[in-house]
Amino acid sequence: MTVRPPRRDDPPGDWRLRKVDHPTLDWYRDLYRRVGEEWLWSSRARMNDEGLAAVIHAPGIEVYALVLNGRDEGLLELDFREAGQCELVYFGVSASLIGSGAARFLMNCALDLAWSRDLGRVWVHTCTFDHPSAVAFYQRSGFRPFRRQIEIADDPRLDGTVPRTAAKHVPIIE
Template identity: 80%
Template sequence: MILPDGYSDIPAGKIAAVVTHLQMTTPAPRRDDPPGAWTLRKVDAPALAWYRDLYRRVGEDWLWSSRTQMNDPELAAIIHAAGIEVYALVVDGRDEGLLELDFREPRQCELVYFGVTAGLIGTGAARFLMNRALERAWSGGVQRVWVHTCTFDHPSAVAFYQRSGFIPFRRQIEIADDPRLDGTVPRDAAKHVPVIQ
Protein backbone atom coordinates (compact mmCIF):
# COMPACT_ATOMS: atom_id res chain seq x y z
CA MET A 1 0.00 0.00 0.00
CA ILE A 2 1.31 3.43 -0.89
CA LEU A 3 0.58 6.11 1.69
CA PRO A 4 -1.07 9.26 0.36
CA ASP A 5 0.74 12.59 0.42
CA GLY A 6 0.24 14.51 3.64
CA TYR A 7 -0.05 13.34 7.22
CA SER A 8 -1.20 9.85 8.22
CA ASP A 9 -2.23 9.11 11.80
CA ILE A 10 -0.33 6.48 13.76
CA PRO A 11 -2.39 4.75 16.47
CA ALA A 12 -1.43 5.31 20.10
CA GLY A 13 0.95 2.64 21.34
CA LYS A 14 2.63 2.35 17.95
CA ILE A 15 5.86 3.77 16.58
CA ALA A 16 6.60 4.67 12.98
CA ALA A 17 9.93 5.05 11.24
CA VAL A 18 11.14 5.88 7.76
CA VAL A 19 13.38 2.98 6.66
CA THR A 20 16.06 3.58 4.05
CA HIS A 21 17.56 0.60 2.20
CA LEU A 22 21.07 1.07 0.79
CA GLN A 23 23.26 -1.16 -1.36
CA MET A 24 26.51 -1.42 -3.24
CA THR A 25 27.03 -3.69 -6.22
CA THR A 26 30.78 -3.20 -6.53
CA PRO A 27 33.28 -2.68 -3.73
CA ALA A 28 33.75 0.97 -2.80
CA PRO A 29 37.22 2.48 -2.42
CA ARG A 30 38.50 1.52 1.00
CA ARG A 31 38.52 4.30 3.57
CA ASP A 32 41.47 4.62 5.93
CA ASP A 33 41.19 3.16 9.38
CA PRO A 34 41.10 5.84 12.06
CA PRO A 35 43.62 5.62 14.88
CA GLY A 36 42.42 3.42 17.71
CA ALA A 37 43.09 0.21 19.58
CA TRP A 38 40.13 -1.80 18.29
CA THR A 39 40.06 -5.40 17.16
CA LEU A 40 37.39 -7.56 15.60
CA ARG A 41 36.53 -10.99 16.97
CA LYS A 42 34.44 -13.58 15.14
CA VAL A 43 32.00 -15.26 17.52
CA ASP A 44 31.09 -18.75 16.36
CA ALA A 45 27.79 -20.08 17.76
CA PRO A 46 27.30 -17.07 20.03
CA ALA A 47 25.97 -17.73 23.51
CA LEU A 48 22.45 -16.34 23.68
CA ALA A 49 23.05 -14.36 26.89
CA TRP A 50 26.20 -12.81 25.40
CA TYR A 51 24.40 -11.89 22.19
CA ARG A 52 21.41 -10.39 24.00
CA ASP A 53 23.65 -8.30 26.24
CA LEU A 54 25.66 -6.84 23.36
CA TYR A 55 22.55 -6.34 21.21
CA ARG A 56 20.93 -4.44 24.08
CA ARG A 57 23.98 -2.29 24.85
CA VAL A 58 24.44 -1.35 21.19
CA GLY A 59 20.82 -1.02 20.10
CA GLU A 60 18.56 -0.19 23.00
CA ASP A 61 18.64 3.58 22.45
CA TRP A 62 17.81 3.03 18.78
CA LEU A 63 14.84 0.80 19.71
CA TRP A 64 16.38 -2.41 18.42
CA SER A 65 13.91 -4.90 19.78
CA SER A 66 13.15 -7.71 17.33
CA ARG A 67 15.83 -10.05 18.70
CA THR A 68 14.94 -9.14 22.29
CA GLN A 69 11.39 -10.39 21.71
CA MET A 70 12.55 -13.82 20.49
CA ASN A 71 12.63 -16.86 22.75
CA ASP A 72 15.81 -18.95 22.97
CA PRO A 73 15.02 -21.41 20.13
CA GLU A 74 13.97 -18.58 17.78
CA LEU A 75 17.11 -16.56 18.45
CA ALA A 76 19.42 -19.57 18.23
CA ALA A 77 17.84 -20.61 14.92
CA ILE A 78 18.92 -17.29 13.42
CA ILE A 79 22.30 -16.51 14.94
CA HIS A 80 23.52 -20.12 14.74
CA ALA A 81 22.30 -20.65 11.16
CA ALA A 82 24.68 -21.53 8.37
CA GLY A 83 25.46 -18.35 6.44
CA ILE A 84 25.15 -16.05 9.47
CA GLU A 85 28.35 -14.56 10.88
CA VAL A 86 28.51 -12.63 14.14
CA TYR A 87 31.44 -10.43 15.14
CA ALA A 88 32.28 -8.29 18.16
CA LEU A 89 34.29 -5.08 18.15
CA VAL A 90 36.68 -5.42 21.08
CA VAL A 91 37.96 -2.44 23.08
CA ASP A 92 40.24 -2.98 26.08
CA GLY A 93 39.15 -6.60 26.25
CA ARG A 94 35.43 -5.78 26.26
CA ASP A 95 32.93 -6.37 23.43
CA GLU A 96 31.57 -2.94 22.47
CA GLY A 97 30.32 -3.31 18.90
CA LEU A 98 28.12 -5.76 17.03
CA LEU A 99 28.35 -6.84 13.41
CA GLU A 100 26.04 -9.48 11.99
CA LEU A 101 26.37 -10.55 8.36
CA ASP A 102 23.88 -12.69 6.46
CA PHE A 103 25.19 -14.65 3.46
CA ARG A 104 22.16 -16.93 3.13
CA GLU A 105 20.91 -15.33 -0.11
CA PRO A 106 23.05 -16.40 -3.08
CA ARG A 107 25.64 -13.79 -4.11
CA GLN A 108 24.40 -11.31 -1.49
CA CYS A 109 25.48 -10.14 1.93
CA GLU A 110 23.21 -8.18 4.25
CA LEU A 111 24.63 -6.17 7.13
CA VAL A 112 21.83 -7.24 9.44
CA TYR A 113 23.11 -5.49 12.57
CA PHE A 114 25.88 -2.95 12.76
CA GLY A 115 26.65 -0.63 15.64
CA VAL A 116 28.85 0.37 18.53
CA THR A 117 28.01 1.24 22.12
CA ALA A 118 27.22 4.85 22.99
CA GLY A 119 30.67 5.64 24.38
CA LEU A 120 32.31 4.80 21.05
CA ILE A 121 30.10 6.94 18.81
CA GLY A 122 32.26 9.59 17.17
CA THR A 123 35.58 7.91 18.04
CA GLY A 124 36.21 6.22 14.69
CA ALA A 125 35.26 2.79 16.02
CA ALA A 126 32.30 2.55 13.63
CA ARG A 127 34.57 3.33 10.66
CA PHE A 128 36.97 0.59 11.77
CA LEU A 129 34.02 -1.81 12.12
CA MET A 130 32.60 -0.88 8.71
CA ASN A 131 35.96 -1.37 7.04
CA ARG A 132 36.14 -4.88 8.48
CA ALA A 133 32.48 -5.54 7.55
CA LEU A 134 33.05 -4.63 3.92
CA GLU A 135 36.29 -6.60 3.71
CA ARG A 136 34.49 -9.71 4.94
CA ALA A 137 31.33 -9.12 2.89
CA TRP A 138 33.20 -8.76 -0.39
CA SER A 139 35.59 -11.63 0.32
CA GLY A 140 32.82 -14.17 -0.24
CA GLY A 141 32.31 -13.57 -3.97
CA VAL A 142 29.06 -11.66 -3.55
CA GLN A 143 27.60 -9.29 -6.12
CA ARG A 144 25.65 -7.11 -3.70
CA VAL A 145 26.06 -5.87 -0.13
CA TRP A 146 23.12 -4.13 1.46
CA VAL A 147 21.89 -2.63 4.70
CA HIS A 148 18.88 -0.76 5.98
CA THR A 149 18.56 1.91 8.62
CA CYS A 150 15.69 3.95 9.98
CA THR A 151 14.87 7.26 11.58
CA PHE A 152 15.14 5.70 15.05
CA ASP A 153 18.85 5.06 14.43
CA HIS A 154 21.64 7.59 14.93
CA PRO A 155 20.90 10.70 12.83
CA SER A 156 24.22 10.29 11.00
CA ALA A 157 23.58 6.68 9.99
CA VAL A 158 22.43 7.31 6.40
CA ALA A 159 25.31 9.71 5.72
CA PHE A 160 27.79 7.25 7.26
CA TYR A 161 26.56 4.44 5.03
CA GLN A 162 26.74 6.70 1.98
CA ARG A 163 30.32 7.73 2.84
CA SER A 164 31.06 4.01 3.04
CA GLY A 165 29.90 3.56 -0.58
CA PHE A 166 26.28 2.49 -0.14
CA ILE A 167 23.63 4.00 -2.41
CA PRO A 168 20.01 4.40 -1.26
CA PHE A 169 17.55 2.46 -3.41
CA ARG A 170 14.32 2.07 -1.45
CA ARG A 171 12.35 3.87 1.26
CA GLN A 172 9.56 2.45 3.41
CA ILE A 173 7.48 3.31 6.44
CA GLU A 174 7.59 0.76 9.26
CA ILE A 175 4.88 0.76 11.92
CA ALA A 176 5.21 -1.45 14.99
CA ASP A 177 4.15 -1.74 18.60
CA ASP A 178 6.23 0.51 20.83
CA PRO A 179 8.57 -1.95 22.60
CA ARG A 180 8.84 0.37 25.59
CA LEU A 181 5.18 -0.20 26.47
CA ASP A 182 5.52 -3.95 27.05
CA GLY A 183 8.92 -3.79 28.74
CA THR A 184 10.89 -5.22 25.82
CA VAL A 185 13.15 -2.18 26.17
CA PRO A 186 13.20 0.25 29.11
CA ARG A 187 10.59 2.97 29.18
CA ASP A 188 13.28 5.69 29.16
CA ALA A 189 15.11 4.34 26.06
CA ALA A 190 15.23 6.34 22.81
CA LYS A 191 14.31 9.74 24.21
CA HIS A 192 14.34 11.06 20.63
CA VAL A 193 11.17 8.99 19.97
CA PRO A 194 8.27 10.08 22.19
CA VAL A 195 6.01 7.49 23.81
CA ILE A 196 2.34 8.05 22.93
CA GLN A 197 -0.17 5.80 24.69
Protein backbone atom coordinates in the same frame (compact mmCIF):
# COMPACT_ATOMS: atom_id res chain seq x y z
CA MET B 1 26.08 -1.47 -2.87
CA THR B 2 26.79 -3.46 -6.01
CA VAL B 3 30.53 -2.83 -6.32
CA ARG B 4 33.21 -2.72 -3.69
CA PRO B 5 33.91 0.92 -2.79
CA PRO B 6 37.40 2.29 -2.22
CA ARG B 7 38.53 1.34 1.27
CA ARG B 8 38.49 4.21 3.72
CA ASP B 9 41.37 4.62 6.16
CA ASP B 10 41.02 3.03 9.57
CA PRO B 11 40.88 5.68 12.28
CA PRO B 12 43.40 5.48 15.11
CA GLY B 13 42.21 3.25 17.93
CA ASP B 14 42.93 0.05 19.78
CA TRP B 15 39.90 -1.82 18.43
CA ARG B 16 39.98 -5.31 17.06
CA LEU B 17 37.39 -7.54 15.48
CA ARG B 18 36.59 -10.94 16.96
CA LYS B 19 34.52 -13.58 15.19
CA VAL B 20 32.08 -15.28 17.54
CA ASP B 21 31.56 -18.70 16.01
CA HIS B 22 28.74 -19.94 18.24
CA PRO B 23 27.49 -17.00 20.31
CA THR B 24 25.80 -17.82 23.56
CA LEU B 25 22.33 -16.36 23.87
CA ASP B 26 23.17 -14.40 27.03
CA TRP B 27 26.27 -12.87 25.41
CA TYR B 28 24.35 -11.96 22.25
CA ARG B 29 21.42 -10.45 24.11
CA ASP B 30 23.70 -8.37 26.34
CA LEU B 31 25.68 -6.91 23.43
CA TYR B 32 22.54 -6.45 21.32
CA ARG B 33 20.95 -4.49 24.17
CA ARG B 34 24.02 -2.36 24.92
CA VAL B 35 24.49 -1.46 21.26
CA GLY B 36 20.90 -1.22 20.08
CA GLU B 37 18.68 -0.22 22.98
CA GLU B 38 19.08 3.51 22.29
CA TRP B 39 17.97 2.90 18.69
CA LEU B 40 15.00 0.74 19.76
CA TRP B 41 16.42 -2.52 18.43
CA SER B 42 13.85 -4.96 19.68
CA SER B 43 13.18 -7.80 17.24
CA ARG B 44 15.86 -10.06 18.67
CA ALA B 45 15.03 -9.04 22.25
CA ARG B 46 11.50 -10.32 21.71
CA MET B 47 12.65 -13.74 20.48
CA ASN B 48 12.55 -16.78 22.72
CA ASP B 49 15.70 -18.87 23.13
CA GLU B 50 14.85 -21.30 20.34
CA GLY B 51 14.02 -18.57 17.85
CA LEU B 52 17.12 -16.54 18.61
CA ALA B 53 19.39 -19.58 18.46
CA ALA B 54 17.86 -20.63 15.14
CA VAL B 55 18.76 -17.26 13.63
CA ILE B 56 22.20 -16.52 15.05
CA HIS B 57 23.44 -20.10 14.71
CA ALA B 58 22.08 -20.60 11.19
CA PRO B 59 24.51 -21.57 8.43
CA GLY B 60 25.42 -18.42 6.52
CA ILE B 61 25.06 -16.10 9.52
CA GLU B 62 28.31 -14.67 10.91
CA VAL B 63 28.52 -12.74 14.18
CA TYR B 64 31.44 -10.51 15.16
CA ALA B 65 32.28 -8.33 18.13
CA LEU B 66 34.27 -5.13 18.10
CA VAL B 67 36.58 -5.39 21.09
CA LEU B 68 38.16 -2.55 23.05
CA ASN B 69 40.25 -3.15 26.16
CA GLY B 70 39.08 -6.76 26.34
CA ARG B 71 35.38 -5.83 26.30
CA ASP B 72 32.93 -6.41 23.45
CA GLU B 73 31.61 -2.98 22.47
CA GLY B 74 30.27 -3.41 18.94
CA LEU B 75 28.08 -5.87 17.09
CA LEU B 76 28.33 -6.92 13.47
CA GLU B 77 26.05 -9.58 12.05
CA LEU B 78 26.38 -10.60 8.42
CA ASP B 79 23.89 -12.74 6.51
CA PHE B 80 25.32 -14.67 3.55
CA ARG B 81 22.36 -17.03 3.19
CA GLU B 82 21.29 -15.66 -0.20
CA ALA B 83 23.76 -16.54 -2.92
CA GLY B 84 25.68 -13.59 -4.28
CA GLN B 85 24.77 -11.14 -1.56
CA CYS B 86 25.42 -10.10 2.00
CA GLU B 87 23.13 -8.20 4.33
CA LEU B 88 24.58 -6.24 7.23
CA VAL B 89 21.81 -7.39 9.55
CA TYR B 90 23.06 -5.65 12.68
CA PHE B 91 25.79 -3.06 12.84
CA GLY B 92 26.60 -0.74 15.71
CA VAL B 93 28.84 0.26 18.57
CA SER B 94 28.05 0.98 22.20
CA ALA B 95 27.11 4.55 23.10
CA SER B 96 30.49 5.24 24.68
CA LEU B 97 32.19 4.68 21.29
CA ILE B 98 29.93 6.79 19.10
CA GLY B 99 32.05 9.48 17.46
CA SER B 100 35.33 7.74 18.33
CA GLY B 101 36.01 6.19 14.93
CA ALA B 102 35.04 2.72 16.13
CA ALA B 103 32.09 2.54 13.73
CA ARG B 104 34.36 3.39 10.79
CA PHE B 105 36.75 0.61 11.85
CA LEU B 106 33.81 -1.80 12.18
CA MET B 107 32.40 -0.82 8.78
CA ASN B 108 35.79 -1.28 7.15
CA CYS B 109 35.93 -4.76 8.64
CA ALA B 110 32.37 -5.50 7.53
CA LEU B 111 33.07 -4.49 3.95
CA ASP B 112 36.38 -6.39 3.89
CA LEU B 113 34.60 -9.53 5.10
CA ALA B 114 31.67 -9.15 2.73
CA TRP B 115 33.64 -8.32 -0.40
CA SER B 116 36.18 -11.09 0.24
CA ARG B 117 33.51 -13.33 -1.31
CA ASP B 118 32.03 -13.46 -4.78
CA LEU B 119 29.12 -11.08 -4.30
CA GLY B 120 26.95 -8.88 -6.47
CA ARG B 121 25.38 -6.90 -3.64
CA VAL B 122 26.03 -5.85 -0.06
CA TRP B 123 23.14 -4.13 1.63
CA VAL B 124 21.91 -2.69 4.88
CA HIS B 125 18.62 -1.18 5.94
CA THR B 126 18.11 1.44 8.57
CA CYS B 127 15.19 3.25 10.11
CA THR B 128 14.27 6.68 11.38
CA PHE B 129 15.02 5.59 14.95
CA ASP B 130 18.69 5.03 14.06
CA HIS B 131 21.44 7.50 14.92
CA PRO B 132 20.78 10.78 13.08
CA SER B 133 24.06 10.39 11.19
CA ALA B 134 23.53 6.74 10.20
CA VAL B 135 22.28 7.28 6.65
CA ALA B 136 25.09 9.73 5.84
CA PHE B 137 27.61 7.29 7.36
CA TYR B 138 26.29 4.44 5.21
CA GLN B 139 26.44 6.64 2.11
CA ARG B 140 30.04 7.69 2.88
CA SER B 141 30.79 3.98 3.20
CA GLY B 142 29.59 3.36 -0.36
CA PHE B 143 25.93 2.40 0.08
CA ARG B 144 23.30 4.14 -1.98
CA PRO B 145 19.60 4.38 -1.17
CA PHE B 146 17.46 2.14 -3.35
CA ARG B 147 14.10 1.95 -1.63
CA ARG B 148 12.03 3.76 0.92
CA GLN B 149 9.31 2.01 2.78
CA ILE B 150 7.19 2.44 5.84
CA GLU B 151 7.37 -0.14 8.58
CA ILE B 152 5.03 -0.04 11.52
CA ALA B 153 6.00 -1.65 14.79
CA ASP B 154 4.80 -1.44 18.34
CA ASP B 155 7.01 0.77 20.51
CA PRO B 156 9.18 -1.64 22.52
CA ARG B 157 9.20 0.81 25.44
CA LEU B 158 5.48 0.32 25.95
CA ASP B 159 5.67 -3.44 26.50
CA GLY B 160 8.89 -3.43 28.53
CA THR B 161 11.13 -4.90 25.82
CA VAL B 162 13.39 -1.88 26.32
CA PRO B 163 13.28 0.64 29.16
CA ARG B 164 10.99 3.66 28.83
CA THR B 165 14.10 5.83 29.21
CA ALA B 166 15.63 4.49 25.97
CA ALA B 167 15.68 6.48 22.72
CA LYS B 168 14.97 9.92 24.14
CA HIS B 169 15.11 11.20 20.54
CA VAL B 170 11.91 9.28 19.72
CA PRO B 171 8.67 10.41 21.35
CA ILE B 172 6.50 7.84 23.12
CA ILE B 173 2.95 7.89 21.82
CA GLU B 174 0.43 6.22 24.10
